[in-house]
Amino acid sequence: MKNYLFSLLVLTALFLLIDVVTTLNRFQVPGRIFLAYYMYYMPWVVSQMMPIAGVLATVFLFVTLQKNNELVVFHSLGLSIFRVLTPVLLVLLGISVFGWILTDKIVPQAMEQRNYYYHVEMKKNPASYNKLKKRNIWFRTPKAIVSFKQVLSQTEVSGVKVYFYSSEQWKPTRIIEADKALLQENEWIYKNGLETMYKDGVAETKRFSEVSTEALEDLSEFKKRQTSVEAMSLSELSYAIKKGRESSMSTNNLETAYHGKLSFIFSALFLSLLALPFCLGNARSSNVFVGLGIALALVLAYWVIYSFSLNMGKAGTLPPIVAAWLPGMISLGLFGFLIRKKRY
Numbered sequence: 001m002k003n004y005l006f007s008l009l010v011l012t013a014l015f016l017l018i019d020v021v022t023t024l025n026r027f028q029v030p031g032r033i034f035l036a037y038y039m040y041y042m043p044w045v046v047s048q049m050m051p052i053a054g055v056l057a058t059v060f061l062f063v064t065l066q067k068n069n070e071l072v073v074f075h076s077l078g079l080s081i082f083r084v085l086t087p088v089l090l091v092l093l094g095i096s097v098f099g100w101i102l103t104d105k106i107v108p109q110a111m112e113q114r115n116y117y118y119h120v121e122m123k124k125n126p127a128s129y130n131k132l133k134k135r136n137i138w139f140r141t142p143k144a145i146v147s148f149k150q151v152l153s154q155t156e157v158s159g160v161k162v163y164f165y166s167s168e169q170w171k172p173t174r175i176i177e178a179d180k181a182l183l184q185e186n187e188w189i190y191k192n193g194l195e196t197m198y199k200d201g202v203a204e205t206k207r208f209s210e211v212s213t214e215a216l217e218d219l220s221e222f223k224k225r226q227t228s229v230e231a232m233s234l235s236e237l238s239y240a241i242k243k244g245r246e247s248s249m250s251t252n253n254l255e256t257a258y259h260g261k262l263s264f265i266f267s268a269l270f271l272s273l274l275a276l277p278f279c280l281g282n283a284r285s286s287n288v289f290v291g292l293g294i295a296l297a298l299v300l301a302y303w304v305i306y307s308f309s310l311n312m313g314k315a316g317t318l319p320p321i322v323a324a325w326l327p328g329m330i331s332l333g334l335f336g337f338l339i340r341k342k343r344y
Contacts, residue, residue: 001091003057011049011056012042027122037122040114043106050099052299054092054268055275059295061088062279071280081339085276092269100265104234139244141216148181155183160190162216173198176211187212234261252320256313259324267302270331274298277338302327 016038023034065071065084074084137148137157149159160181164174178193189212196205232240237258244251278294306327313323 001057003060004053004091004095007056007060008046008049008053011053012045015045015049016042023122029122033117033121037114037117040110040117043102043110044114047099047103047107050095050102051264051268051271052295054095055271055295055299056292058088058092058272059275059279059292062276066280081280088272089269092272096266096269099268103261103265108233108236139217144216146216152180157181157183160193162190162213171198176213178211184215185218186215188215232257234258237261250316252316253314255320256310256323259321260310260313263324263328264306266328267306270328271298271302273335274302274331277335277341280339302331305330 019041020038023037062071071081071084075081137146137151139146143164145163145165147159147161148157151157158180160176160178162174162176163172164176165172175196176190176193177195178190180191182189182191189210190208191210193208193211194205195208195211196203237254241251241254241258244254275295275298278298309318309323309326312318313320317323318326
C-alpha cells in the first residue's frame, strides 16, 4: 500500500504539473476558476493513474523481495508464489472495487463540471458546452425512425428526417424533412421542409414553413439516450443499450464502451499479474530501475492492445465483450505460462 499510494501520488502530480503548465500558457483566468477546474478534473486523473500505480507497486514490491532473497525464504518454508501473491491480489481487488465506484459514480459528474469550466469559464465559448452527442443521431420509436444531423441544444435540432411507418407492414406512411425542429414536451414543431404523404401506394409531397406532430419521444428519454458515451455511467450505458436494442439500432459502440469501462477497472490486476514473472529473475540482477522499465513497457503494450481491441469491437469485427476483455485474458494466459516456467 505504501508503494501504491506513493506511485499514485507521483503519477498524479506529474500529470497535473504538465497539464497545469500547458493550461496556464493557454488561458488567463482567475485563481478560483483555475482551482475549481482542477478540483473537478482530479477524479478522472486519479482513475486513469490507478492501474499504472498498481502495477508499479507490485513490481517494486516483488523486485525488493527477490533482491533481499525473501522469496527464497518463503519457498523454503513451503509457501508457493501463489500463497505469497494472495494478499497482494486481494489488495488489488479492493483497489479495483474502489476504482469502480470512482469511475462509475464520481468521474462522470465531475467531468461534466470540468467541461463546464473549460468551455464556459476558460474558453469563453458557452455554445461549445453540450454534454449531449451533437451529430448524426439515429433512433427508432414505435411510430417512426428519426434522424437528426446536429443537436443545437437540448430542445432544438437541425437536419431532421422522420420516417413514419405502418407497424403491421413496415410500409412508409409519412416522411418529414425539415431544416430545424423544436422538441417540446407534448409536440415536435418542424420548420422549413418537405412533407410526403403515402396513400394507397401514391406519394404526395408538399413544402411547409411549419408543421407539428405529437412528441415522438419524451425529452428526458431523449437526453438520456443522446448523452455522450464518455459522460455515461455504467448504469446509463446499460439503459442506453436496452433502449437501442428495443429500437433495433446497432449498439456495438455502447456495448464496447460498457465492457471497456468494466475491464479498465480491473486492468491494475491484469497488469500486475503480467509483470510479476518478469520480476522473479536472479536476485543479483533484481533492480528497481529494471523493474520500472519492465512495468512501463508492459503498460504501454497493454494499452496499445487495449485500444486496438476496443476499436475492433466498435467496428463490429469482434463481439464487444470479447474486444473489451481480450487484453485481460491475454495477460492472464501469459502470466500462467510464464509463472510455470519459473517453477514457483
